[in-house]
Amino acid sequence: MKEKYFPKEIEAKWQKRWAEEKTFEVTEDPSRPKFYCLEMLAYTSGRAHIGHVSNFTIGDALSWYKRLRGFNVIHPFGWDSFGQPAETAAIKDGTDPEKFTRDAIAYMKWQFQRMGISYDWSREVATCDPEYYKWNQWFFIRMFERGMLYRKLSPVNWCPKEDISLSNEQASGGVCWRCSTPVIQKELMQWFARITDYADQLLDGLTTLEGKWPDRVITMQRNWIGKSLGAHVKFDIPECNESVTVFTTRIDTIFGANAIVLAPEHPLVSSIVEGKRYGAEVLAFAEKLRAEQRGGRAEELEKQGIFTGGHAVNPFNGERIPIWIANFVLIQYGTGAIMAVPSGDQRDFEFSRKYGLPFRQIKLTDDGREIPAEELDAADDGWTTTVNTGEWSGLSSEEANRRMTGYAEEKEIGKGAITYKLRDWGVSRQRYWGTPVPMIHCGECGIVPVPDAQLPVVLPKGVNLRVEGGSPLDHVPEYVNVTCPKCGGPARRDTDTMDTFVDSNWYYFRYCDPHNDERPFDPEKVAYWLPVDQYIGGIEHAVMHLIYTRYWTKVMRDMGLVKFDEPVSRLLTQGMICKETYQCPNPDHDWLFPEQVTAEKTCSLCGRPVNVGRVEKMSKSRKNAVDPIEMIEIHGADALRLFVLFAGPPDKDKEWSDTGFEGAARYLQRVWRLARKWVDRKPGQLETGVEMNVHSRKLRRRTHQIIKRVTENLEERLHLNTCISSLMELTNEIQAFDAEVDKQQAATPAEAAVAREAIEALIRMLTPFAPHIAEEMWEAYGHGSSLAQSQWPGFNEDLAREEEIEVAVQVNGKLRSRLFARAEATEDELREKALADDKVIAAAAGREPNKVIVVPRKLVNVVFK
RNA sequence: GCCGGCGUAGCCCAAUCUGGCAGAGGCGCUGGUCUUAGAAACCAGUUGAUGAGGGUUCGACUCCCUCCGCCGGCACCA
Numbered sequence: 001m002k003e004k005y006f007p008k009e010i011e012a013k014w015q016k017r018w019a020e021e022k023t024f025e026v027t028e029d030p031s032r033p034k035f036y037c038l039e040m041l042a043y044t045s046g047r048a049h050i051g052h053v054s055n056f057t058i059g060d061a062l063s064w065y066k067r068l069r070g071f072n073v074i075h076p077f078g079w080d081s082f083g084q085p086a087e088t089a090a091i092k093d094g095t096d097p098e099k100f101t102r103d104a105i106a107y108m109k110w111q112f113q114r115m116g117i118s119y120d121w122s123r124e125v126a127t128c129d130p131e132y133y134k135w136n137q138w139f140f141i142r143m144f145e146r147g148m149l150y151r152k153l154s155p156v157n158w159c160p161k162e163d164i165s166l167s168n169e170q171a172s173g174g175v176c177w178r179c180s181t182p183v184i185q186k187e188l189m190q191w192f193a194r195i196t197d198y199a200d201q202l203l204d205g206l207t208t209l210e211g212k213w214p215d216r217v218i219t220m221q222r223n224w225i226g227k228s229l230g231a232h233v234k235f236d237i238p239e240c241n242e243s244v245t246v247f248t249t250r251i252d253t254i255f256g257a258n259a260i261v262l263a264p265e266h267p268l269v270s271s272i273v274e275g276k277r278y279g280a281e282v283l284a285f286a287e288k289l290r291a292e293q294r295g296g297r298a299e300e301l302e303k304q305g306i307f308t309g310g311h312a313v314n315p316f317n318g319e320r321i322p323i324w325i326a327n328f329v330l331i332q333y334g335t336g337a338i339m340a341v342p343s344g345d346q347r348d349f350e351f352s353r354k355y356g357l358p359f360r361q362i363k364l365t366d367d368g369r370e371i372p373a374e375e376l377d378a379a380d381d382g383w384t385t386t387v388n389t390g391e392w393s394g395l396s397s398e399e400a401n402r403r404m405t406g407y408a409e410e411k412e413i414g415k416g417a418i419t420y421k422l423r424d425w426g427v428s429r430q431r432y433w434g435t436p437v438p439m440i441h442c443g444e445c446g447i448v449p450v451p452d453a454q455l456p457v458v459l460p461k462g463v464n465l466r467v468e469g470g471s472p473l474d475h476v477p478e479y480v481n482v483t484c485p486k487c488g489g490p491a492r493r494d495t496d497t498m499d500t501f502v503d504s505n506w507y508y509f510r511y512c513d514p515h516n517d518e519r520p521f522d523p524e525k526v527a528y529w530l531p532v533d534q535y536i537g538g539i540e541h542a543v544m545h546l547i548y549t550r551y552w553t554k555v556m557r558d559m560g561l562v563k564f565d566e567p568v569s570r571l572l573t574q575g576m577i578c579k580e581t582y583q584c585p586n587p588d589h590d591w592l593f594p595e596q597v598t599a600e601k602t603c604s605l606c607g608r609p610v611n612v613g614r615v616e617k618m619s620k621s622r623k624n625a626v627d628p629i630e631m632i633e634i635h636g637a638d639a640l641r642l643f644v645l646f647a648g649p650p651d652k653d654k655e656w657s658d659t660g661f662e663g664a665a666r667y668l669q670r671v672w673r674l675a676r677k678w679v680d681r682k683p684g685q686l687e688t689g690v691e692m693n694v695h696s697r698k699l700r701r702r703t704h705q706i707i708k709r710v711t712e713n714l715e716e717r718l719h720l721n722t723c724i725s726s727l728m729e730l731t732n733e734i735q736a737f738d739a740e741v742d743k744q745q746a747a748t749p750a751e752a753a754v755a756r757e758a759i760e761a762l763i764r765m766l767t768p769f770a771p772h773i774a775e776e777m778w779e780a781y782g783h784g785s786s787l788a789q790s791q792w793p794g795f796n797e798d799l800a801r802e803e804e805i806e807v808a809v810q811v812n813g814k815l816r817s818r819l820f821a822r823a824e825a826t827e828d829e830l831r832e833k834a835l836a837d838d839k840v841i842a843a844a845a846g847r848e849p850n851k852v853i854v855v856p857r858k859l860v861n862v863v864f865k
Numbered sequence: 866g867c868c869g870g871c872g873u874a875g876c877c878c879a880a881u882c883u884g885g886c887a888g889a890g891g892c893g894c895u896g897g898u899c900u901u902a903g904a905a906a907c908c909a910g911u912u913g914a915u916g917a918g919g920g921u922u923c924g925a926c927u928c929c930c931u932c933c934g935c936c937g938g939c940a941c942c943a
Contacts, residue, residue, distance in 0.1 A: 216869050216938075223868085226942060248943060303941080328941045338943045347941050421942055539938085646891070648878065652870085653936085655877060659892055667891085722879065725890030808886040813924040815886055853923055858885050863923045
């Protein structure tokens, strides 16, 4: 063992050895329990960032731990390598997305390998490989055959900057999820997946994930699915012989309806305004509202509407109410039409106030009063008691809701209905760098899948990406022009590519059988490894990725490929690594790198005092990013990993600190020095009966206590930061022990044995956090094989038990004294000792205590009135 | 507006789930040992109305209620 710790040397050595010995490559082994540890595949942006380190080290710590506990651990990795950014970058540089992506993979893989994560690289998958996306196409065809995929003309969200269609999720808030450009609408033929068929299953499945997935992810998915129970009610429009159906969750408030409000895009608008005096104005106004909504952020728009001139009849009371168009009614949700009840719905309230529509009170307040409609200052959407609702007056809102739904069904004017916010998933993209849709359009036969034997449909090379209009693939005749597989006539290939979320739906199934060229995977292999035992990734995937992959799993189950409902047993969303920012008041200097800021917190360029900004997510633009490779160069991967894990709980945001990082490196050096000092001392036997001195007994006790604590912290919750602090504690104990021994001439064999037990336990427990240094020390301690073949240290409860304990003595709940007792002291013993305490006797002043509370091993509380 | 997270020492954070002496670990700072000096290393030291108020309890950082502050997500979903 070298005198000094040289992380670079050690890390290179073990990374090489692990690769050569295929230490982390695994195969199915039914005789051992399996553990599937998965980190989200990396997008091939071209460069590793600190978020990767955080993500991987959490998973790696758990993988190592489970490996040492005897599990057969699969820990694979891969690349999310299709998608728009590569295409945009290629257009910019005039190169090819494939080259850009391959270069990115090569470089990032090198970066990731320097982190020394225990991946089974033999299972590596890149989604842009034809060997992979072939199976996207295979799934696409199977789903088409099952009616799970269909085409429809649909307005798509379109990012004018990237020239790409976006899913609803990607256009959330009316802006592109990547570049924040306001999204516009375009009408295109699109492929859709019927995820709504699985809405209830996706919702119900969430119940089984409670306690295993973060609450907020479950909540976000529930909100996303947005199941809502209510009713459809039909309002006749006698003047044009039509009817309009609204969706409402509060049919019990229908007597308070003062208008029907349609979305500007509602198909009935044109027939309602036909022949009306101001019809043209209404249509123009509707068009204006639609245009405004394109700007996105509907929530920021003021409520605006216009009376169409038409009227509908309330089927419950025969009342004639006006039909309006307004911007706050969404065409995508429900039926695109509502009944406005201003006393029961805040939006309707605001709308009615603005346009002077009449109010009617149709229910009591919570405390049973009836407020006159004109005195209302806000809508009340509570469930109370109905009034002024004809034969349903005086019922509870719930009861009225039920009975009135029943009445509507009876009279055939409506029926109970369930509505979801979730909409079918648009999987078409009109770009180049994605999985080609394996479909052929034939004038004679319609849509015909490419025969399985001809898969994959390979993305053509050398395509001009700078085309105006449509997809770049439209402009490649040799790709587009094909013969129909059915009739042999001339046909046209579908030029859409797939949303990259298709790629990430099932990549972790492929890891189980990554080189299979006959099937997407062998179901038996998947049955062995899946479900994923622990998935670790960013919160940004809470809805899209994690709902699509749950959906895909259920479809695969229905295809007979898998036997479970939920693919991910446990989910952890890691926190971000943040850092403070510096900004110079001079706008030319703006954000500064830390090295541009002087010790006095002034700008090194102009000398002005800088604004020290909040601690926030690292980003290039704010110049607060820390480059992992630079950090590895300074103190090594082990120190970087240790710091990131030590900075805080895995699921919480953490703050980067240069001095903290140095502290991690210093800690490893300290462990190294201690280990080296004891490595050559011959240990004696640690059998019972051997006499031991006080410091030896103490170190043994602390060793076993800390093994116990670290084990529990790893098993019960992934509080890796407290595991590391426990290891530091053990290190401090060993150091104190070492100092004791130094006072003597030489260590006794018994002392050497105690030290060895402690140090070897420390080494093994350090493995999940700093595997390279652990391996190196383990080898130095005479172990011939990798720690991967070793075992997690066990602990002995008897040895962990304290000999003597300190017990707090309280009087009326306030700390007044302390006493020492045997660890096994009974309640009576403790009570007696406490009552004999001077301070207690003084406080008693001759009185008898009213009560004495004894918490064994902790405290005694003597209570006087 | 709704939902969630956080608030403990100069700073990052433990202890909160399961009520029991507020402090494990790290950073910083101060002093010392060593050194020509510094660095490194080691040793010693260093701090508190647990955001506020109320309740339950013998006892509250922990449980309950009402607020405040910061962060994040969702948001006209009828």
